[in-house]
Structure formats: structure tokens, C-alpha cells
Amino acid sequence: MITVPVSPMEYVWAEKLAEIRNDKAEHTNRKFTGRHSNFDIHLMGILGEMAFSKMSGLQLDTTKRLNGDTSDFIYQQCKIEIKTRGISDHVPTPDLLVRPQYAHSHLYVLAWWNKRDHLKVNLIGYCAQERLIKNVTHATGHVRYIVNHGELSPIDKLIDRIRAVKMDGKHVEATRT
Numbered sequence: 001m002i003t004v005p006v007s008p009m010e011y012v013w014a015e016k017l018a019e020i021r022n023d024k025a026e027h028t029n030r031k032f033t034g035r036h037s038n039f040d041i042h043l044m045g046i047l048g049e050m051a052f053s054k055m056s057g058l059q060l061d062t063t064k065r066l067n068g069d070t071s072d073f074i075y076q077q078c079k080i081e082i083k084t085r086g087i088s089d090h091v092p093t094p095d096l097l098v099r100p101q102y103a104h105s106h107l108y109v110l111a112w113w114n115k116r117d118h119l120k121v122n123l124i125g126y127c128a129q130e131r132l133i134k135n136v137t138h139a140t141g142h143v144r145y146i147v148n149h150g151e152l153s154p155i156d157k158l159i160d161r162i163r164a165v166k167m168d169g170k171h172v173e174a175t176r177t
Contacts, residue, residue, distance in 0.1 A: 002123045002155055004051035011119060014050060017062060018043040040086065040115070048084030048111030049073075051121035056162045071105040075162055081105035084121070087114040093124065096147040098132060103145060108132055110152060123159075125152025 006014070021042040049072050053060040058073045058080075071079035081104075085094035096110040110124040132145045139146075 001125070002055060002159065004054055004121045004123060006047060006050065006119045006121060008119065010050060011047075014043060014046045017046050021046075044084040044086050044111075044113050045082070047113050047121050048082045048109075048123075051111055051123055052080075052082050052109055055123060055159050058162065076165075078107060079105040080107045080109060082109045082111055084111040084113055087112065087116075093149045095149050096125075096127065096132070096145075096152060098145045100133075100136075100143055100145065103129060103133060105129060107158070108147075109155065109158070110147075110149060123155045124149050125155050126158050127152050 018039055022039045049060055052058070052073070056073070056075075058075055061072065072082045073080040081098075081102075083096055083098060085097070087094075094110070094112055096108055098108060106129055107126055108129070109126045112122040112124055114120075127147050132147060135145050135147050137144055137146050
């Protein structure tokens with residue numbers, strides 16, 4: 001796991017982008033949970049993407065799409081999707097959840113954000129699409145892919161692989177906390 005700090009300025013920026021994304025009617029009723037508002041879901045997603053961007057050196061896409069996206073990052077033709085979960089008092093570390101209709105990417109990264117400690121995001125781990133689709137469940141009448149957080153590949157491996165490549169003519173540096 002890598003803990004990525006979020007500055008107060010970055011947090012305010014993420015809130016503004018979440019407001020813009022939340023205003024898109026097409027996003028309503030697309031999300032998993034009733035525990036978080038649509039705004040919170042967008043904010044969590046943006047913060048997870050921001051944390052991954054900071055650690056990997058890949059550029060964060062701030063494009064506002066009416067119908068969402070099929071991946072958050074593309075690295076050497078590999079689509080990477082960041083799935084950010086909110087902390088829950090009864091779940092110490094969340095698992096990776098993806099609906100089959102949104103399983104378009106090659107890699108899935110699990111990020112974890114705590115609203116009470118909102119200036120940090122934890123990058124938990126990742127898995128490939130092939131592994132994800134082997135973990136189908138029919139819980140509560142919904143088909144979902146669920147990978148236990150302990151079964152994910154270490155996020156350090158993915159970050160190191162991406163950072164090892166020179167991007168824009170220079171080596172990307174980032175720090176782990």
C-alpha cells in the first residue's frame with residue numbers, strides 16, 4: 001500500500017471538478033452504493049485518480065464526459081482504471097468491485113479514501129482484467145466482479161514499472177509515504 005498526501009489546494013480543486021461531474025445527469029444511478037452521495041462518489045474517484053497520477057507520473061485527465069469514461073489512464077496502449085472506495089467503519093480495508101458493464105480496462109487499481117482524514121489517499125493494489133473477471137459474484141442480486149484486497153498485486157510493482165520508463169524526455173520522480 002502507498003499512502004499519497006493530498007494538499008488542501010488539491011482537495012479544493014478535486015471538489016470543484018466533482019461538482020462539475022456531479023452536474024452531469026447521465027451519471028445518476030450509475031454508482032454502487034447508497035451510503036455516499038453522487039458528489040462523494042465523484043470526489044472519491046477524482047482523488048483516487050489524482051493519487052495515482054502523482055505516484056505514477058501519468059497525466060490526470062480532467063475531461064468532462066457526459067457518459068463517463070472507459071479508462072482513467074492509458075499507458076503504452078494499456079488502459080488503467082482507478083476504482084476508489086470510501087472507508088466504512090465496518091470494513092477495515094475495502095475490496096475491488098467492478099460491474100461487468102464497466103470492465104473495459106486492462107488493469108484495475110484499488111484506491112481507498114477516508115472522508116474523515118480527507119487529505120490522503122491509499123493506493124492498495126491492482127489486478128489485470130483477466131484476473132478480475134474470474135472473480136464473479138451474484139451478491140444481493142447484482143452481478144459484480146470482486147477481488148479481495150489481499151489478493152491484489154502490490155501497487156509498488158505497477159508504479160515502479162511505469163516510473164522506470166522515461167516520460168516526456170525525463171525520468172518521473174515521486175515519493176512513497
